[in-house]
Amino acid sequence: MSHSPSPSMSKTTKDTFQHVEDKALAESYINVGTDYANNVNAKIRNPLAGIPKPELLADVAAFCKKAGLDDKVSVFQKGALVAQNPDGFEDIEELEEDDKIPIRREKTHKWHLPWALYFSVAVCSLGSAIQGWDNTGANGANLSFPLEFGIENNTWLVGFVNAAPGISGLMSTWVADPMNNWVGRRGVIFITGLFVIFPVLGQAFTHNWWSLLICRLLMGFGMGIKTTTIPIMTSEIVPAVIRGGLVMSFQLFVALGILIGFCSNLVFYRVGDLAWRYQLAAAFAPAVPIVILIWFCPESPRWLLKKHRYSDSFRSFCRLRNSEVIAARDLYYAYCQVIEEEHAFGGTTLLRRAKEIFTIPRIRRANLGGAIVMIAQQFSGINIMSFYSSTIFKEAGSNTLQTLLSSFGFGLVNFIFAFPAIWTIDTFGRRNLLLFTFPNMAWCLIAGGCCFLLPTENSARLPLIAFFIYLFTALYSPGIGPVPNVYASECFPLSHREIGVGFSIFINNTLSSILGLTFPSILSGMGPTGAFGFYAGLNMLAFVIIFFFLPETKQRTLEELDYIFGVPTRRHAAYQTRTWLPWFIKRYVFFQRNAHLEPLYHLEGFSQGTAVEHMAVH
Incomplete structure (x- = not known):
């Protein structure tokens, strides 16, 4: 690693280091040879690699002195040495045996973490249950509120009311960046919790479609900011090796909210004409503990x-x-990487950061990755199932009770099959999960759509339609269900994380609103078979885009991902066609066990064991 000072250190970086008396500290972490924007050699570099021990220990001491951590100098020095050589910590003489035990357990007991971490993840993720619960509340309410307001024949207006939270969430995602900057992650989650208490309850007291629309717009404003912030908060507090499994708790709680929402629909089924009011308003319940426990x-x-x-x-x-020691290691490693990030692309204003997610290559590639997974989730057609499964099952010929029970089955399958992703998302990988599930989801939709062609009097018609919808859902839940929020929350650098995730959620909400708005008309014009076939085609389109343009991010620290997204998109696409695909054919079509796969990413400054453990080439 070069230690020569950068000839053009940014103002942000200078401000960051203005408190450091030993300017060598700044020079140690500003490497003019590091080009995040165009990492053409696909190298992932440890920012502490190559720094001599005396210099590293002096740098840490200077950092602790000016950071008000004078009493923790030895702890931070130990942490920095571990961060510099993560796989060789056993040979670091400064570490005592009591220091080494927790570090060993990171590999042998990776899920053994403090209760405060799991508590924080659970509280944050509870906020996503509101989103799933509201979707299913609207699902059941679709059977009655259009009749009460006299809009049952206006499919566009019904779709507009259902899509209202997504529509208002389009704009509120852009508010997430300044709000996070001003009040922090916890403050944002608290404020948005208020938006999903009072407007949600207000839906029960509306007497016309436009007042219901206003309540749903207000609710969506809070949900847009909340959906942006919760995955960011979770991704920033969990270790890299299980980040996917814990951040996907967002989707797990969405699935739980969907399931509880369908249970709520069944509970209030016999209330009669007022059922829809209870079905919509009940979703406020998860928000109450959030605003307290956060x-x-x-x-x-x-x-x-x-x-x-x-x-x-x-x-x-x-x-x-x-x-x-582990806390100091993670803090100092992140600190060093943040310094390099600020030097490379330290946007200082909201407008500048908004521009840079499209203009700086490294951030633009992260933006592309976040957009791909968000678009793919909507292309899958799952939100149509969440909003309109009752309508779909009614089209299949079921009565109201059968419709609600069938929709409950959809919610149950969605929840149960979300659990495998807790383990597979960090082992099998984000990208591989998507490449496996999308083609299978497509044929399930085609099969389910064809079942609508069976005669109505055929007793097998409804069970077959339900079976293929459930199978589609079972494939969705561990795949494109949890991946988007995990991926979007981790792919952006800290300097642009809020604005980047906000834009990804903006895309998701835009498509969700469009699809929710148009599906009643699509269903009316194309019929169930045509609608299912249309989404099957979108699933296959998503598969192709993911194969060529989506990098893998599993088991990388948030800081290491700077190098992953520094690799040019064309090089990533070329690797898939010229290297990975031929290897896959040799290995799994012709069963050549000696087929060798040349990795795309090469690690520098890590020991061999770490490099092998972290190599994400699939």
Whole structure:
């Protein structure tokens, strides 16, 4: 690693280092040879690699002195040495045996983490249950509220009311960046929790379609910001090796909300004409504990790091990690990488950051990746099932009770099959899960659509339609269900994370609103068979786009992903066709066990064991 000072250090970086007396610290982490924008050699570099031990220890001491952590110098020095050589910590003489035990357990007991981390993940993820519950509340309410308001024949208006939360969420996603900047992750989750309490309850007291529409627009404003912030908060507090499994709890709680929503629909089924009011308003319940419990969670240590609140960041890391040395390691490693990020692309204003997610190649590629997974989720057609499964089953010939029970089955399958992703998303990988599930989802939709062609009096018609919808859902839940929010929350650098995730959620909400708005008319014009076939085609289109343009991110630290998204898109696409596809054919078509796959990414500054463990080439 070069230690020569950069000839053009950015103002942001200078401000970051203005408190450092030993300017060598700044020079140690500003490497003019590091080009995140165009990582043409596909190399992932440890920012601490190559720094001599005396210099590294002096740098750490200077950092602790000016960060108000003088009493933790030895802890941070140990952490920095572990970060510099993560796989060789056993040979670091500064570490005592008590220091090494928690580090060993990171590999042998990777799920053994402090209760504060799991508590924080659970509280944050509970906010996503509201989203799923509202979808299914609207699902059941679709059977009655259009009749009460006299709009049952206006499919566009019914679709507009259902899609209202997504429509207002389009604009609110852009508010997530300044709100996070001002009040932090916890403050944003608290404020948005209020938006999903009072407007949601207000739906029960509306007496015309436009007042119901206003309530849903207000609810959607809060949900747009919440959906942006919760995955960011979760991704910033969990370790890299199980980040996918814990961040996907967002989708797991969405599935739980969907299931509870269908249960709520059945509970209020016999209320009569007022059933839809209870079905819509019941979704406020998860928000009440959120606005209380969120203040018992530690603030995101990376947000505190971004604000240069290093002591607070360390205290937060200590609550989320198993030892002070591990907390110091993660904080100092992230700190060093943030310095390089700020030097490379440190947007200082909202407008500048909004521009840079399209203009800086490394961030533009992350933006592309986030957009791909969000578009793919909507292309899958799952939100249509969430909003309109009752309508679909009614088209299949079932009565109201059968329709609600069939929809409950959809919610149950969606929830149960979300659990495998907790393990597979960090082992099998984000990209592989999508490449496996999308083609299978497509043929399930085609088969289900063809079943609508059976005669209505055929007793097998409804069971077959339900079977293929359930099978489609079972494939969706561990695949494109959890991946988008995990992927979007991790692919952007800290400097552009809020604005980047906000744009990804903006795309998701835009398509969700369009599809929710248009599906009643599509169903009316094309029929169930045509509608299912249309979404099957979109599934296959998503498969092709993912294969060529979506990098794998499993088991990378948030900081290492700078190098992953520094690889030019054309090189990634060329690797898939020229290297990966021929290897796959040799290995799994011709069963050549000696077929060798040349990796795309090459790690520098890591020991061999770490490189093997982290090599994401599939």
